[in-house]
Amino acid sequence: MIVFEDVSHDYGGGRLFGDVSIKLEQGSFHFLTGPSGAGKSTFLKLCYGELTPSAGKVLVMNKDLQGLSRNDLAGMRQRIGVVHQDCQFLDHLSVEQNVALPLSATGRPVPDSDVADLLSWVGLASHAEALPPTLSGGERQRAALARAVISAPNMLLADEPTGNLDWDMSQRLMSLMIELNRMGTAILIATHDLQLIRFAKSQINARVLRIARRKLQVAGADL
């Protein structure tokens, strides 16, 4: 699904990852942890082509992101759901229009029932007509997750998707992501929340990646 081949990225005056090679398989479930500023968001951005590596190659679905045309990169992103830490929306559109955006902006049909079901699942049914600026931080995260999964992507990349949520809602969203993973979606979640990782690991086989001292590690060993 996603392959890093000898990838490094110059960031913050130094080199991140140090020629890392790693493969995230179709249907896999990974957590990405590490202290703030370690490079978790950078790793995610490299995965969907918002950043290009300073060295090495990133292949997504067997295609080198650096070799993709802008159109092909857009097509690739249609198959990847992304939840950004800052949860940006089109602030003049309603929550339901924002959630439907991955389908409507790419010419795919938008089943209204799917949007309504998804908003109910993330607890935002009553906010369907609301504008994003009126939502709380937690509500924005839930709307962002709904938007990321509406198109049933092959891969979900989420940056601190439960950072502003209470434990009940965090569990609920994690259950949604576990369900998606069981249907074949590869999941990569950047998080600090060890309780959440434990909750997920109790239900599925999830690997934990860690960024420490600018290196990507698995089970404490540098990759």
Add this chain to the structure above:
Amino acid sequence: MSAGASISRLVVPRRGQSVWLIVLSAGAMAFLAVFALALAVSAAQLAQTWSAALSQTATVRLSAPPEEIDEQTAIVLEVLRTTPGIASAEQIAPEEQAELLEAWLGPDLPLDALPLPRLIEVTETPEGPDRQGLRLRLSAEAPGAVFDDHTRWRRPLAEAAGRLRAVALVSLVLIGGVTSAIIALAASAALASNGQVIRVLRLVGARDRFIARAFVRQISLRAGLGALVGTALALGALAAIPQAGGDVHLLSGFGFSGAGWALPALIPPLAMILAWLASMTTAFQVLRGVT
């Protein structure tokens, strides 16, 4: 509203200074374009009117000693009457001649004391006479007669009208160019001020074509709206110009007439097409520079 309803119409917020910049500039340029178009049409009409007015008329100017002038006038009139291609020939009355000269020489000049030539106004048939043959006959029978078919007046008038029309057409091209440049700048400003919209659309996999179209659609519609208002105002202003009668022929010919009033209707759609081309080109340029 359905979540997926015509989203390309909605993704770009309908606010910002560029909105008014586009509407105002398209309106102002359309206003000017209507006047430039009116000038072009009027110049063409004027050239045609002047040519038509002069093409079938001629003048015979006769200079002779006072004791011979009446006899020679009669000879010239006879020659003209018997020349094929001449519809009528009539001597201009001395009072009328004095009136014509008064405009140039003033009312106080003693015209009676001046040796003025006799003027004979000639109207030609559509086929016209053999001018060279007529000149030869006149010089043989009345040596002081000069046949003037107004060619030397017609040519400069036609040239002046042609240049006026060229100036108007160049103005139209300049207006189109400036409109395109302003709309390109406005499109660039609109894209720059909507960075978040572009980022979000990119994140969900929208292609450049979709993003560009969303902006271009709004910009073209605003340009069309501005041009429509500008055209309507200019037509109102044109209609309000007093249509002077009598001797003020130049002013009375300015503007459109008949089906010509339909020509300005082309300006709003043309403004939309220009806006579409300028903003589409700019949008793709800007989007190429955004990751």
